[in-house]
Amino acid sequence: MRKRALLLPAALLLAASGCSGGGSDPAGSGPSASPSTTSTTAVSQPPSESSPPTTAPSLPTDVSTSLNAIDALQEHTCAAGPDGQWTFKGTLVNSSDKAKKYTVAIAVTVGAAVQGHALITETVQAGKSAEVSAEKFAKTAGQTGTCEPVVSVEDAS
Structure with a gap:
């Protein structure tokens, strides 16, 4: 009976140190980690997903491309x-001293549903303008819908 009494405190001491993680290895890979601790950590972690950046990305030092050149699109209409x-019509105006390649993206939506879209790419020489258009690129029930152009520009090569 005396032998059993000595084993009980020793067993409790080992069990307590196994549950607490013991040691200073936070990854749980050291000799003090119990197998159940390691498998619980692996199972409880959510799938790896990239989180959105917490700071705005830095702007490129090469300013030959701009994703927001809506000012170059003048006198535009988009109607059903x-x-x-x-049908979409507009004029691209290049007021710079270099030839530019413009891309105009147009989408017609009703609520969140896209009813049609068009992509127009046009190179405009320095100090010049160019007419752009897209006919019958979308269809809606009647004249309901929203049409929004987005313009980007880059140096022409």
């Missing part, structure tokens, strides 16, 4: 005819 067919 009575049959629901959408």
Whole structure:
């Protein structure tokens, strides 16, 4: 009976140190980590996902490309005819001293649903302008919908 009494405190001491993680190895990979601690950590971690950046990305030092050149698009219209067919027209104006390649993206939406879209790419020489258009690129029920252009520009090669 005396032998059993000595083993009980020793067993409790080992169990307590195993549950607390013992040691200073936070990864749980050292000799003091118990197998159940290691497997619980691996199971409880969510799948790896990249989190969104907490700071805005730095702007490139090469300013030959701009993703926001809406000012270059002037006198633009985007409207549906009575049959629901959408037409876009506008003028790209290059006021710089270099030839530029413009990309105009147009989308017609009703709520969150895209009804149609068009992508127009046009190179405009320095100090010049160019007419751009897209006919019947979207169709809606009647004249309902929203049409929004987005313009980007880069140096022409």
